[in-house]
Amino acid sequence: MNHRFLSIVGLVAAMTFTGGCGVFKPRGTGEAGAEKVIVGKTAPALADALPAWAPKKHAFNPSRTREHDLLHTTLRVSFDWEKQYLHGLAELTLKPYFYPQRQLTLDAKGMDIHSVHLMQGFDGTALEYKYDGQKLTIDLGKEYTRDEKYKLEIDYTAKPNELASGGSDAITEDKGLYFINPLGEEPNKPQQIWTQGETEASSAWFPTIDAPNERMTQDIYINIDPKYTTLSNGTFVYSRQNADGTKTDYWKQEKPHAPYLAMLAIGEFAVVEDKWRDLEVNYYVEPAYESTARKVFGNTPEMMEFFSQKLGVDYPWAKYAQVVVRDFVSGAMENTSASTFMEDLQLNEREVLDKSWDGIIAHELFHQWFGDLVTTESWANLPLNEAFANYSEYLWAEHKYGADEAAYLHLEELGQYLDEAQTKREPLIRYHYKDREDMFDSHSYAKGGRVLHMLRKIVGDDAWWASLNLYLTRNKYSDVEVAELRMAFEDVTGHDLMWFFDQWFMKPGHPELLVTQRYNKGQLQLNVQQLQDTTYSPVYRLPLQIAIWAEGKKQLHPVVVEKANQTFTFDVAAQPQLVLFDAEQQLLGTVEHEKTEEELLFQFRHAGHLAPKLDALSELQEQVSRPQVQSIYKEALKDDYWAVRSTALSILSRLKEGQVASLEPTIKQMAVNDEKGSVRAEAILALAGWGGGKYQDLFRQAMNDSSYQVAAAAILGYASTGAADAKQRMAQFEDESNEEVVLALATIYAVQAGPEKYDWFLQKLKSASSGELYYLLQSFGAYLASNSETNTPEVIAILGGIAKEHRLYYVRAAAYQALMVMSENPEVERLMQEIKAQEKDERLLQMYEM
Structure with missing residues (x-):
């Protein structure tokens, strides 16, 4: 599973707020991550203080004891859209794992259990059972040995919305089964049903042994309206038309997998067909995105071939499908042979110019082997x-x-x-x-x-x-x-x-190294100290390489750091031009190694790895006014790799305009001509930050760039100039649905607009996707703070509804924060108390108490 949340707009969102959730950025969306690439310095813990990061003491959690072995599951399911129920008939084939058993306990969360029968062919014998809402305990009627299989039939109704809310930063809810727009009342959202099993939420939609060390084969029969397309694990066997006007789709998973990997997805999907070798590789998306699905997912067959060849193990399942659903509770999930993805992977023709989702696609695909x-x-x-x-x-x-x-x-x-x-x-x-x-x-x-x-x-x-x-x-x-x-x-x-x-x-922490060097009479001494707090972390054994440049020549020296304080001596004919610790840049940890300006200049040009280049740019930023330092920034702005250009822009944009006057023409050209949209966008924002009045024409032109990122940056840049027609030009984009553009406008309107933009904010709040809504609420809160006349009962009701009912906890938090700007209103204060009283998520309760 890929759990990191999407940063919708990269640079633009960063201007809206800084905050709380981890991010998952599509490759190439912007340089929000560029500042993180310089390894930080972590001070050692004080001997008399407990570090904030000290490992916590919790109870031991072993693997699930296996009393029974679940061999096969057959599910026959239908749905009540209005009540958001699943009606199921589960047929489970099991046997004792080793020791004889008379009693079976299954995970079955939040269900109505109608009957349990022991099956002999088509004949069933009712069994006694106890059910507490979480566990179904069945008296099997006799003791079975490990050589005896038995089959149970359980008639049940799953009621996922009646479960207590749970989840984590990774998987924001754990109710297993989700109805999206079940009554069709939301005009901008399709009706869908999908499942999410990890960690142990499959048992919220069918009775099972919900543990990762269990494995089963499965058959799933899905009864549904014929207008819907279905997807599940394994092979599609048939679709049968029923006398009542419904259809039954049959999916068969012939190879065993863990119950948490069972899935189904139902919706009006377009299915874009592809293949790898002789296997089906299909992409399920909403019809509006059928034409771009291959541009998003089209590298999948090449990935399957690459991983199969490298691993020497061919992709192991009967097909591979990828489905995009609305309001998914995570980034993506690696269900066996059928991965599920959040809606952000649905891109239009302009959006695919900026974004590549290859990372998350590769992540879920590799899980098909590892997981x-x-x-x-x-x-x-x-x-x-x-x-x-x-x-x-x-x-x-x-x-x-x-x-x-x-x-x-x-x-x-x-x-x-x-x-x-x-x-x-x-x-x-x-x-x-x-x-x-x-x-x-x-x-x-x-x-x-x-x-x-x-x-x-x-x-x-x-x-x-x-x-x-x-x-x-x-x-x-x-x-x-x-x-x-x-x-x-x-x-x-x-x-x-x-x-x-x-x-x-098996140990917490990471190495925190201080490296110092001294050269004397043909010998270089390199001292390495491990400064991490060894109360919690070990003294590490670290095989790595030291690169030394002298007289223009590079030498590599393999070493093993394995002491708390260790000195290495190397014969070097002349004063080293550069010593690069961890030459391959593979170490997980922090390294403090002070270098002179000359060494950093040499490092940028000769180290040969990305990290030392970016580190040199960062370390030299205070000396950027010096001609020899400014020369490497000129080189960086023309570097072949986009992240070097972006990092240089990010650093330069923090400086005063006079410090970078000689570089400004280059940056202006980059704003227009750089091949990477995110770099053009960053160049525009840099120019805007230095007082972009003289670049009004550039910004105006860039608002029509093919890249949404560039257009959004240009909107921000043009608004900052104070141009007389700025409001009119902003208004031209108000019907745009792209998140980059919407959030750019929201950033501007939050501080510049009056009541006239009230309706625009409400319309965007109602149509925003979950990730966009989180950021949009930040700007809306600022807007409400500066426009008290817009603090209407309608707004209070909308924010209260989101804070109480939205499925994603971090969106509920953003709505609550927006309400806080109106907390002097007694009605709002009462509403906030209601929200706190109703909230069950511990993360939010802690925040609300603060």
Whole structure:
């Protein structure tokens, strides 16, 4: 699963607010991540203070004890759209796992259980059972041994909306089954039904053993109106017309998978057909996006071939489908053979110019091996699913787009983990957690991916892929823990890797290194201190390389850092021009290594990796007025890789106009001609920040750019000039539905508009997608604060409804924050108290108390 939330507008959204949720950016949407690429410096914890990130003490969480083995599930389902119920008949085939059993306990959340029968052919014997709303406990009528199968039929009604709300930052709700616009009352939204099983929410729509160490085959018969297209796991067998005017679609999953990977999706989808080798590869989207679906998902067959060839294990399922749904509760989900994606992957012709979703597409595809074919035995071992899926984004970027694009993704992920590490440091594999949803964090994803990258560097590419092949073939269709991954690598390489897995998977934290150097009489001494708090983290063993340039020549020296304070000595004929610690830039951690201006200039031009180039630009920004420093910014603005150009622009835009006068003509040309839309947009915003009055014509022209990002930046730039016709030009875009443009206008209207824009805000609030709505509410709150006459009962009711009822907790939070600007109103104060009293999400309750 990809859990990170979408940053809708990159640069434009950053101007609206800074805040709370993690982001998942499509590749190329902007440079919001550019500032994170410079590795931060983390001070060691004080000896007498408990760090904010200190690992918390929680109860031990083992894997689920297996008393029964669920072999097969057959589901026959129909739906009550008005009540938002699923009516189901579940037929489960089981046997005791090892020890004889007379009683079976199933997960079945929030259901009405109508009957339970033991089946012998078509004959059923009613069984006694107890049901507490969460667990269904059945007396089997006799004791069964592990050699005896038995079949149960359960007649039930699932009522997902009557479940208590739960979820996490990764998966914002856990009710399993979702009806979208069930009564068709929302004019801008299709009617859909879809499921989301991870972590243990499949049991909210069918009775099962809802644990990742369980596996079953399945048949699903979906009874529905013929106007809808259905999707589920496995192979589509047939569609049968029924006498009552409905149809029944039959989907068959012949290979076993975990219950949390079961899925269905129902809607009026256009199905865009593709293929990989002889397998169907289909993309399910709303009809309005049929023409662009292949532009979004079209690299999927190439990804399947790339991963199959590299792993030596062909894609293992009967087909691969990808479906985009409305109001999804996460970024995407790797259901076996049928991944589900959030609506943001539906793009029009202009939007595909700016955005690539290859990362999230690769992520869910790689899960079909790592997570679906081989599954974590417990949520404590979640990185065995998510770290691999995260790292697949790097592998694909490296293969398809080159080393710089992969390196940029690596730096974004490293920054994401280091951000989280300011307040949280846990082992990757952690059996002690408060809630299984807590496992879905930047440790399991971003840190896990970076740890796999280091493992790949240590063993080498041939051993890396051979080890993954052994891991997959040895453990296919089974559940695993981290030791099985370690043993696969050890069996291939012949090396004991316990030291690596212990320090990186089983211990919290990361190395925090201070590197100093001294050169004297042909010898370079490099001192490396590990400053991390060893109360919680180990003294790391770090195999890496040191690159030394002297007299224009580069030498590489492999070393192993393994002490808290360690000095390495190298023979170097002349004063080094540059010493680059961790020459391959593969280390997960922070490194403080002070360099002179001359060394940084040399580093930018010669280091050969993206991170040192960006680091040099950042470190030299205070000296940008010096001609020799300004020269590398001129080079950076013309660099072949977009992120270097973008980072240079981002740094330069923070400086005063007079400091960058000589670079301004280049930036003006970039605003018009750069091949990357996000770079053109950043150049426009830089010019606007320096007082863009003299660039009115440029901004006016850019408002018609093919890129929505550029148009949105130009709208902001033109509004900042105070041009007499600015309001009229803004009004020309008010009917635009693109999020970039809508949020740019909202940013302007929040501080410049009066009551005349009241109706525009309300119309956009009603039509916004969930991600857009979150940001739009930020601007609307600012608008309400400066336009008290618009604080109407209608507005209060709309915000109250969102704060109470919206399915996404962070959107509810944004609506509550907008209400706060009117909290002096007794009616609003009472409403906020009602919202607090009704809210069940602990994250929001903590925020509301603050």
